[in-house]
Amino acid sequence: MNLGAPLVSLRGVAKRYATGTLALDGIDLAVRQGDFLALLGPSGCGKSTLLRIMAGLAAPSAGAIDWAAGEGRGDVGFVFQEPTLMPWATVLRNVTLPLELAGMKRAEAEDRAAEWLARVELGGFEHAYPRALSGGMKMRVSIARALVTRPRLLLLDEPFAALDEITRFRLNNDLLKLWQDERFTVVFVTHSVFESVFLAERIVVMAPRPGRIAQSLEVTAPARRGEEFRTSAEYAAQCRTVSHALSAAMGAAA
């Protein structure tokens, strides 16, 4: 992996839905390899649309998307706000499925899936069914399922928005640790200024009608972010800056 070089670049990307809504316009964005990028903006500014275009789940109506050589859509993992697990299958089966679909033998896929379940703190839950798990645990399964194929790009669409604050903080910490250990590239959609500053290296603030990029801000933080960073004056100051940027983006749109 060539850390810092663009993994995927969007140039002049626009999306108009059949309804006539211009969800995105003039999006220029380069996602660097190994980066943790947050897309922050109010409801309706096109964050999900942008993520779906990066995943190849939706086509842009204008503009171009370029992937670094050797990378492609097959290298994308997606985590949705809803964990979207198969209710009739065990946790282990849910996580082995993408590997088996990629042609891996069952035994090897199960070993690999068990390893990722342990990494998201779900060792011992392999044979549980999704209904027996809490919301946070289901989200952990969803993250393991997205990472088990070792994608170069992990896209997360407000993954923790439906969880209580304590669970969200824990998942934030654990996702950061995985990212610090593995350095896959992340694009993380959120409404939360606090979450974006805690997690991201770079925050792209979006504005609505039409969805566009209002500002891009770098976050400065210690190499290992933890509870100390979350309660620091430095964190509070950056949250204030990002909050102002978001208000300005929304004000300009109003």
Ligand SMILES: Nc1ncnc2c1ncn2[C@@H]1O[C@H](COP(=O)(O)OP(=O)(O)OP(=O)(O)O)[C@@H](O)[C@H]1O
């Ligand atoms: N399939 C669709 N058909 C028509 N319009 C759509 C479709 N999906 C999204 N839109 C519209 O495009 C705009 C951007 O939606 P999108 O879901 O990308 O925004 P968002 O920033 O992710 O919002 P939220 O935070 O509420 O999920 C909105 O006006 C939305 O109504």
